[in-house]
Amino acid sequence: MDSLFLLVPISLFLGLLGLGGFLWALRTRQYDDLDGAASRILFDDDHPRKETPK
Amino acid sequence: MSLIGRAEPLVPSAVSAAACAHCGAPLAAGQHRFCCTGCEGAHALVAGLGLDAFYRRRETEAGALRPEETAPGLDLAPFVTTDRDGTQRLELLLSGLTCGACVWLVEQALAAEPDVLSARASLTARQLTVTWRGEAARANDVVALLARLGFRAAPWSPACLRATEDAEGRELTLALGVAAFGSMNVMLVSVAVWVGWDMGPALRHALHWLAAMIGLPVVLIAGMPFYRSAWTAIRAGRPSMDLAVSLGVLATTAMSLSETLRNGPYTWFDGATMLLALLLAGRVFDRAARRRARQSVAELLALQEGVVSRLLPDGRMEAVPAENIAAGDRVLVAAGERLRLDGVADADALLDAAATTGESVPRTFAAGDSLPAGAVNMGAAFAMMVTAAAKDGSLAAMARLLERAEQAKGRFVAIADRASRYYVPVVHAVAALTFLGWWGLLDAPWQVALVNAVCVLLITCPCALALAVPAVQVVAVGALFRRGVLVTSATALERLASADHAVLDKTGTLTEGRPVLVPEGQDAGTLRRAAGMARASRHPLAQALARACPDAALAEGVREVPGQGLLAGEARLGSPAFCGLGPSADGMTMVFRDGDGAPVAFRFADRMRDDAPAAVAALNGLGLPAELLSGDGEGAVASLARRAGIPAWRSSADPVAKQARIEALKAEGRHPLMVGDGINDAAALAAAHVSASPAGATDLAQTAADLVLQREGLAALPAAIRVARRAQAIARQNIGLSLTYNVFAVPAAVGGLVTPLIAALVMAASSIVVVLNALRAGKE
Numbered sequence: 001m002d003s004l005f006l007l008v009p010i011s012l013f014l015g016l017l018g019l020g021g022f023l024w025a026l027r028t029r030q031y032d033d034l035d036g037a038a039s040r041i042l043f044d045d046d047h048p049r050k051e052t053p054k
Numbered sequence: 055m056s057l058i059g060r061a062e063p064l065v066p067s068a069v070s071a072a073a074c075a076h077c078g079a080p081l082a083a084g085q086h087r088f089c090c091t092g093c094e095g096a097h098a099l100v101a102g103l104g105l106d107a108f109y110r111r112r113e114t115e116a117g118a119l120r121p122e123e124t125a126p127g128l129d130l131a132p133f134v135t136t137d138r139d140g141t142q143r144l145e146l147l148l149s150g151l152t153c154g155a156c157v158w159l160v161e162q163a164l165a166a167e168p169d170v171l172s173a174r175a176s177l178t179a180r181q182l183t184v185t186w187r188g189e190a191a192r193a194n195d196v197v198a199l200l201a202r203l204g205f206r207a208a209p210w211s212p213a214c215l216r217a218t219e220d221a222e223g224r225e226l227t228l229a230l231g232v233a234a235f236g237s238m239n240v241m242l243v244s245v246a247v248w249v250g251w252d253m254g255p256a257l258r259h260a261l262h263w264l265a266a267m268i269g270l271p272v273v274l275i276a277g278m279p280f281y282r283s284a285w286t287a288i289r290a291g292r293p294s295m296d297l298a299v300s301l302g303v304l305a306t307t308a309m310s311l312s313e314t315l316r317n318g319p320y321t322w323f324d325g326a327t328m329l330l331a332l333l334l335a336g337r338v339f340d341r342a343a344r345r346r347a348r349q350s351v352a353e354l355l356a357l358q359e360g361v362v363s364r365l366l367p368d369g370r371m372e373a374v375p376a377e378n379i380a381a382g383d384r385v386l387v388a389a390g391e392r393l394r395l396d397g398v399a400d401a402d403a404l405l406d407a408a409a410t411t412g413e414s415v416p417r418t419f420a421a422g423d424s425l426p427a428g429a430v431n432m433g434a435a436f437a438m439m440v441t442a443a444a445k446d447g448s449l450a451a452m453a454r455l456l457e458r459a460e461q462a463k464g465r466f467v468a469i470a471d472r473a474s475r476y477y478v479p480v481v482h483a484v485a486a487l488t489f490l491g492w493w494g495l496l497d498a499p500w501q502v503a504l505v506n507a508v509c510v511l512l513i514t515c516p517c518a519l520a521l522a523v524p525a526v527q528v529v530a531v532g533a534l535f536r537r538g539v540l541v542t543s544a545t546a547l548e549r550l551a552s553a554d555h556a557v558l559d560k561t562g563t564l565t566e567g568r569p570v571l572v573p574e575g576q577d578a579g580t581l582r583r584a585a586g587m588a589r590a591s592r593h594p595l596a597q598a599l600a601r602a603c604p605d606a607a608l609a610e611g612v613r614e615v616p617g618q619g620l621l622a623g624e625a626r627l628g629s630p631a632f633c634g635l636g637p638s639a640d641g642m643t644m645v646f647r648d649g650d651g652a653p654v655a656f657r658f659a660d661r662m663r664d665d666a667p668a669a670v671a672a673l674n675g676l677g678l679p680a681e682l683l684s685g686d687g688e689g690a691v692a693s694l695a696r697r698a699g700i701p702a703w704r705s706s707a708d709p710v711a712k713q714a715r716i717e718a719l720k721a722e723g724r725h726p727l728m729v730g731d732g733i734n735d736a737a738a739l740a741a742a743h744v745s746a747s748p749a750g751a752t753d754l755a756q757t758a759a760d761l762v763l764q765r766e767g768l769a770a771l772p773a774a775i776r777v778a779r780r781a782q783a784i785a786r787q788n789i790g791l792s793l794t795y796n797v798f799a800v801p802a803a804v805g806g807l808v809t810p811l812i813a814a815l816v817m818a819a820s821s822i823v824v825v826l827n828a829l830r831a832g833k834e
Contacts, residue, residue: 008264015239022231031227035176039154042111052712 075109076100077119078141079206090604092121096122098204105162111155118336119150119204130193131672132373133209137185141171144193145210146182148200151175163203164196181210200454223341229276230334236272237327240265242816248811255317256319262314262321269323273307279337293478295470295520301482302511303329304606309508316501325512325813332405332821333520340524360392362386388435390590390592394586396447397438404433406594408561408660409732409752410448411685416642420589428733428752432594434618452709452736452754469782470523470546473789477519485510488804502571502806509803513649513813518792518820523785525828530781533832538765539774546760550775551782556673557716557738558692559730560684563748563768564666564698567731569595569642569658571602580654582606584646587627595644596620596627598658624649665767666698672772678727683707712738729771746771781831788824795820 025031060670072081088094096119100108134144151157157175160249164173164184171185184196197207241263247258271807277300284300287293303326310321363371365384376394379385387393393405399421406416407429416432419425425438427449444450444552533542541547543622561567585603588596590612600606612622619628624634625648630694631654633645647653663669668678682703684691687796695703707715712730716738719726728735728742731751739745749766756762763770799816 004763011242012239012268015235019231019235022235023228026228028232031224032789033178036154036157036175039177043158045226052138 064092065358065371074120077121078112080432083310085605089618090120091607092202093119093204099202099687100159100163100217103161103163103166104426104741108159110151111158113153113155119156121202121204121717124257130209131190134193136188136190141185141187142190144196144262145187146184146197146200146207147210148175148180148182149206150181150204151182153177159203160200160205163199167199170196181474182207186818189563215475217673223338223345226279226334226338226341228812229279230331231274233327233331233335234335236268236276237324237331240324240327243268244321244810245620247320248809259314259317262317264312265321265323266314269310269327272327273303273323273330276327277303279334279358280330288686295474298474298478298481301335302326302514302675304408305508306512309504312501313505318501318505320810321511322508322813323404325810325817328814329512329817332818333804335826336521336524336528339528363388379440380443381440381446383440384437385440386435386437387431388592389431389433390594390597392430393427393438395440395444396442397425397440398422399436399438401436402433403431403436403438405429406432408567410734428754430594431722446591449733449754452733468523469548469785469789470520473519481511481514484800491804492806499637505805506806509806509808509813510800513799513803513808514796518795518824519789521821521824521826522788522792526785526788526807526812526831527827529831530777534761534774534777537773537777538763539770540762540764541760542762543760546744547778547781549760550727550778553725553727553744553775554677555678555719555726556670556678557683557719557726557728557742558670558680558700559732559735560682560686560694561660562731562751563729564682564694565660565662566766567660567750568628570661571598572657572659572661574655574657577652580646581656583609583625583648584627584644584654584656587612587622587625587646588644590614591620595642595658599644621646645706662694664769665769668799669768669771673775676772676775678775683712683738685712685732690760707828709734709737713741716741727775729768730759744773777831780833784827784831788827791824791827792820795823 030037073079074081074085074089074093075087076097077089078423079089080646081087081089088097100106122577130144134142136142141736143240151160154177157177160175160182161173163168167186169186169188171187171548173182173184175182182200186192186196194710200207243261247261250258253261257331260545280296280300280303283296284294287297306322306326310323310326313321356455362374362376362379363386364374364379365371365386370453371386378394385395386395399419402419403419403425404416405419405425407426409430410426410428427447442448481569488510489503489507492498492506493500515536516771527544527547530547534541581603583606585600585606586609588599589608591597591614609622612620614620615628615632619626619632619831625646627644627646630636630643630645630653635645635653635655642658644658645653673680679702680698680700682691682695682698684705685707686702686705688705691703691705695701704711712735716726716728720741720743725743728739728745730736730739730745731747733752733754735747735760736754739747739755740831744761745759746761746763747755748763748768751759751762761774795816801814
């Protein structure tokens with residue numbers, strides 16, 4: 001049963017990591033355009049073909 | 055999000071030989087590759103940018119990307135915001151942005167411009183954000199480029215913002231994420247307790263504490279949307295489903311906490327968190343479906359929303375939003391423009407007032423006559439003095455009439471609320487009796503009695519009942535969306551299913567609401583030449599002529615004589631008087647004359663929609679006898695009624711008469727479905743049991759209607775009624791299913807036989823059954 005003292009915190013930590021990731025994604029507005037995100041992964045060129053003056 | 059789906063393409067993305075290579079519309083005989091010169095230009099532009107890959111991935115509807123013949127007239131520079139570092143930012147609403155390939159095309163095409171810093175389009179919100187370095191006036195070049203590609207752009211307006219402003223939706227998503235995380239982790243601990251027969255009390259106690267530590271914050275955070283709504287229900291004195299959910303969840307949590315403190319054998323944190331997660335999932339999907347419909351309506355409205363040209367005393371003009379105009383200002387009304395405000399013209403004006411009065415033929419308003427907002431200028435551009443600001447004008451008065459009618463409609467109670475009105479008190483009475491029975495009659499310790507009472511609350515906690523109707527709604531609304539019907543109100547489907555009478559407007563509903571060339575055997579070559587000239591003008595009749603011959607190339611050297619016609623060398627196209635004939639009676643005739651040649655007349659009429667008789671017959675077959683209610687004169691109405699197969703009709707009905715007719719029908723106990731597109735229909739639309747407006751309706755009518763048909767024609771209407779009726783039947787079935795399940799579950803809970811394992815299994819199983827049943831609602 002001692003293993004629980006190690007395993008339970010690990011599982012909780014991993015769960016919280018996932019929750020943290022979800023909150024981050026929500027805050028950076030990644031859930032706002034689900035349809036667009038679904039097709040964006042199919043675009044071949046992520047960056048426009050020109051030198052962007054930054 | 056496959057439940058909701060997007061509008062299905064009408065053509066496969068692989069373009070067949072007989073479809074336009076740019077927009078995908080079917081080609082007419084004699085056309086090669088392109089349906090019009092606009093598409094040809096767009097295709098060359100796309101190819102020139104090296105973006106041909108777009109055509110392999112495109113999934114847009116046929117014809118959706120056909121560039122408009124006329125350039126957008128609106129100056130967008132005032133809508134540009136300048137950031138501190140000098141970059142310009144423009145937010146646009148983009149119509150036609152319907153697939154991933156469109157997003158790619160728009161972003162790449164704009165990014166290829168040397169001074170554009172970034173272009174980002176959102177497919178869900180149809181929003182495009184462009185930033186660039188340089189002058190604000192570049193905004194018009196951006197919009198012109200988009201227009202050449204076939205996308206219509208409008209400034210991102212407050213109306214779009216309201217529709218997509220989704221603080222509430224984000225809160226729901228957040229709550230769902232927290233509840234899903236919590237229920238999974240609590241379940242991890244709970245399963246250990248359920249299967250750990252040989253577990254010592256100390257370890258069990260520790261695990262219960264762990265479950266409590268995860269479960270308590272989750273119940274507090276994820277339950278907030280329900281608690282808030284329940285509190286509103288308490289203050290209104292009406293029990294709602296959210297009240298039952300809140301009480302069940304809170305009671306379960308409180309009891310689990312006390313069981314944890316006294317080291318009881320079971321806790322129910324898993325049940326409480328799972329209930330929240332399931333309900334929140336249903337709610338998030340429901341919202342996403344309705345948000346999409348609202349978004350599309352807002353998009354239609356934003357494209358219509360106008361800017362008017364104010365005449366300054368020094369003769370210059372400036373573009374101003376209509377609401378900033380005060381009474382006494384002078385504005386210029388261009389040919390073909392819709393009047394945004396009431397006014398008085400300085401000279402005679404020819405106006406098409408179909409949207410405000412239902413008259414199908416334009417008529418001349420003399421100088422000094424008051425001009426109604428909503429009419430379309432069919433003649434030359436004219437200056438008018440505004441007599442009332444937007445908020446005091448006739449449109450605003452109509453909007454107020456609409457608001458009153460809407461309030462009356464607010465009394466409709468959705469089936470889910472009717473069910474919970476009986477369900478909630480019964481459940482709470484059963485729980486109270488369980489407690490009294492165990493404690494008073496069976497002399498059990500009060501803790502045991504309380505555990506059993508709360509078990510009743512938990513197991514009846516209307517998980518299945520609360521999902522029963524929303525799940526069906528999501529599926530049905532999504533299915534209708536794919537057929538081009540937008541459902542804007544939460545109870546619209548229920549009301550549509552129970553409609554038993556149809557009231558139809560004439561102009562714009564049964565008819566197309568815009569002039570169409572009446573073929574009278576004109577020579578094809580002449581038609582082509584005239585259409586080529588007509589293409590240069592924004593006048594509605596000229597545009598109708600251009601539409602009649604879409605492949606005619608734009609004639610060169612066309613000069614417009616305002617209010618009269620077009621000149622190209624020796625050729626003239628315009629009003630009969632302009633070409634040397636007598637004046638026309640109704641303003642619906644155009645004449646073409648080449649030098650001294652014989653004049654050729656083109657007559658136009660507002661044609662009946664092709665599918666109108668079929669739609670009327672289908673409505674009749676569904677038990678909705680149709681009647682025609684129009685503001686137009688008796689002759690026109692009677693003839694159309696005969697052709698559409700409608701036995702009952704009324705003519706010369708003004709907005710008040712239309713509303714009165716609807717009220718009279720309701721007083722007879724009928725449930726009228728009103729279909730109309732005009733400003734004069736808005737009050738009747740709002741008063742009706744359920745209402746719909748066709749594609750191209752005025753903004754006021756679309757706001758008032760419960761359903762907006764996006765595609766041309768009325769064929770979608772009978773189909774929508776069938777879907778609504780099917781959805782309603784399935785919703786009733788679902789409520790029946792969840793009540794049946796309670797008949798078995800409640801006695802077990804009252805008898806004290808329900809362990810957390812059984813509660814969790816029963817709850818999940820009943821929800822899944824209800825959701826699976828709901829999936830059938832999308833099929834026809």
